[in-house]
Amino acid sequence: MALTPPPFDPANIQGDIVAGLAKKAQHFVFFQIDDNVDAFRRSLAMLIPIITTTPQALVQRQKIALMKTAAKQRGTPVQTLTLAAVNIAFSQAGLGKLGITEDIGDTVFQQGQLSDAGNLGDSGAATGNGSFDPDQWLPAFKETIHGVILIAGDSDATVTATRQQIETIFSSGQQAGLHEILTLTGSVRPGALHAHEHFGFLDSISQPAVAGIDVKPNPGQEAVRQGIILCGRDGDLSSDSRPSWAVDGSFMAFRYLAQLVPEFDTFLKNNPIQAIGLTPEQGSELLGARLVGRWKSGKFLPHSFADTDRAPIDLTPLQDNPAWGTDPTKNDNFQYDPNSEERCPFAAHTRKTNPRSDLDPEFTERHRILRRGIQFGPEVTTAEADSGTSDPANARGLLFVCYQSALADGFQFIQQSWANAIDFPDKPGVLPGFDAIIGQTNEDGVRTINGVDPNNPGGTLSLPMQWVVPKGGEYFFSPSIQALRTRFSLTT
DSSP states (O other), X not given: OOSOOOOOOGGGSBHHHHTOOOOSEEEEEEEEEOSOHHHHHHHHHHHGGGSOBHXXXXXXXXXXXXXXXXXXXXXXXXXXXXXXXXXXXXXXXHHHHTTOOSOOSOHHHHHOHHHHHHHHTOSEEEOTTSOEEETTSOGGGGSOOOEEEEEEEXXXXXXXXXXXXXXXXXXXXXXXXXXXXXXXXXXXXSGGGTTBOTTSOBOSOSOOEETTTOSSOOTTOOEEOXXXXXXXXXXXXXXXXXXXXXXXOEEEEEEEEEEOHHHHHHHHHHSOOOOTXXXXXXXHHHHHHHHHTBOTTSOBOOSBTTBOTTSOTTOOTTSOOXXXXXXXXXXXXXXXXXXXXXXXXXXXXXXHHOOGGGSOHHHHHTTOOEEOOEEESOXXXXXXXXXXXXXXXXXXXXXXXXXXXXXXXXXXXXXXXXISOTTOSOBTTBOOBOOTTTOOOSSSSOEEEXXXXXXXXXXXXEEOSOSEEEEEEEEEEEOOHHHIIIIIOOOO
């Protein structure tokens, strides 16, 4: 891509990448392209007009915000706004099936996530031919997947109706053009938990602000150049080696992550942090907060256990404050003390995956991603909570999605070099241990984490099991609207 890229136009970018699709429900339809490739490409041309762009996604979000504001002023419940959104992305196998043979400049993407599963620490073993077999993956993710269609909306009914529209497009000719491999469905949690993942913690905090898109970042929200997320833009270190049609596209990492919530809750219950004035229940809540790096409300951990100057009135350093945690002007406005884990363990999930002041910001910018996942599965039943064991019939977790311009610097790096690395962050005389939430190893031995108990800073806590279990995934490329029109689809 030696030529200067065209002027930046958000309408050229699929909406989920830098804006995020507004959703209460979402379907991920994983597919294979049939042998009549031209039939698929002609159907794709008919799909493009309903693909949601960045401006369209932003307008949907603005409408929702206005409705929430109006409802708050009236003192009435927020009405549901009917909306739907569609995006599409392709694997390396999908590019090959379409006859797109140019080197897109990302080796991790080209090899695919199945080949990367061992590097990511997924459970499994080496096979006789030298490859790695992730033993917890669904069989569908071990098949060839050419692409995925993302369908989001205000309800499952809206998403299903939109899917039927898409199915009509791809069956309008003599050839269907594609066939489904697997559909995964997600939905936000009910009521006050709607923005929380299944362990109970507020999600999607600490997203970077993208230059030219997020014009009013919240206090503490770190800005990144467009090329950290978008191919061919300022900050993309591989822009010169990519084909011109890759501009404004982004690599999407998808992970199907099961969460063993009753088991996690039982671990917290059995290992409360002992502190003056705390009940056992509060000690368990504090343990969870120090494993994650935030309270369940989203509030970051205090500066120290004697410092309350950053907190609203009545906030104590050992207890949550939900109102403060949900305030976007406050819940991301902090830095870690690089010399201390008193307020937050070095290996806490949020610190591992976004080290902030533990590293030079010029270095960490390269490793920022935009997360766009959604929860799946039912709430924990009374029987599961009482037994402390997940019922296989009630699978729940996260359909994890993130975007970046380089998988080796984004998702793969964060998982392999930070979450899984027991010596990260590098601190003199300290071995931080695993990220207790997503850190993993496919080698023998028990995971451990250090510095969790503020009363015993040098103490080691054993993590008896993996509470987040990868069940599959794939790497995709989400092309620009222009690329979909000129390189991927066929109009004649």
